[in-house]
Amino acid sequence: MKGAYAVFGVGSFGSEVAESLSAAGHHVVIMDCDREAVMAIREKVTEALVADVSNPDVIRELDVKKFDAIIISMSSHFEDVILALTLAKQEGAGKIYVKANSDIQKSILLRLGADVVIQPDHDVAERLCARLSMSKIEDMFEFKGSFIAEVGIPKTMLNKSIRSLDLRNRYNITILLVKKPGLEMTTVWDPNMVLQADDRLVVIGSEQAITEVFK
Secondary structure: OOOEEEEEOOOHHHHHHHHHHHHOOOEEEEEEOOHHHHHHHHHHOOEEEEOOOOOHHHHHHHOHHHOOEEEEOOOOOHHHHHHHHHHHHHOOOOEEEEEOOOHHHHHHHHHOOOOEEEOHHHHHHHHHHHHHHOOOEEEEEEEOOEEEEEEOOOHHHOOOEHHHHOHHHHHOOEEEEEEOOOOOOEOOOOOOOEOOOOOEEEEEEOHHHHHHHOO
16 A cells, blocks of 8 residues: 655655655655755655745645655754654654654654654664674665675575575575686576585575575
């Protein structure tokens, strides 16, 4: 089921969120005081408005209750973020996500009623660290709703053939590339190939499946 979202502030983070939601088929309204920024994204979202979201009349006219979530992503003036959050809460907004630039801001925003506070740089760094700390996952990134990862071979797969592992049917994980030590990555391999400790695979699947299988 598709949802309806309002994004306040279309800097790099806000515009990325808005475009991703819109690409997924959701109804997306963006608002920002910067006309140039709004014009740059207007063709990629449902509705693009040049407006000051720290203005009570603007928030009231928007009718925030009709949205599944409000994403507040301004970063230049923290007082405007606080005003937008306070006004959205007063007008009955449902779930409110807010971007913060520091731990202090995060603490303040949570106290003021934000449901989720996001620190993009901090959260991305933590997630990357968690991924890289997983013993067999060397790199992983999102790609069109799935995840592509370069992985080592866990002990449970050592000395077993690709065919016998049956990753596609058992876990909906597809092997894209295979690399044997001293050889180039290849997209063509014998399904009876036996995996060794120094081998590397590039796979695609859900984040949960990959992290479970290659932990």
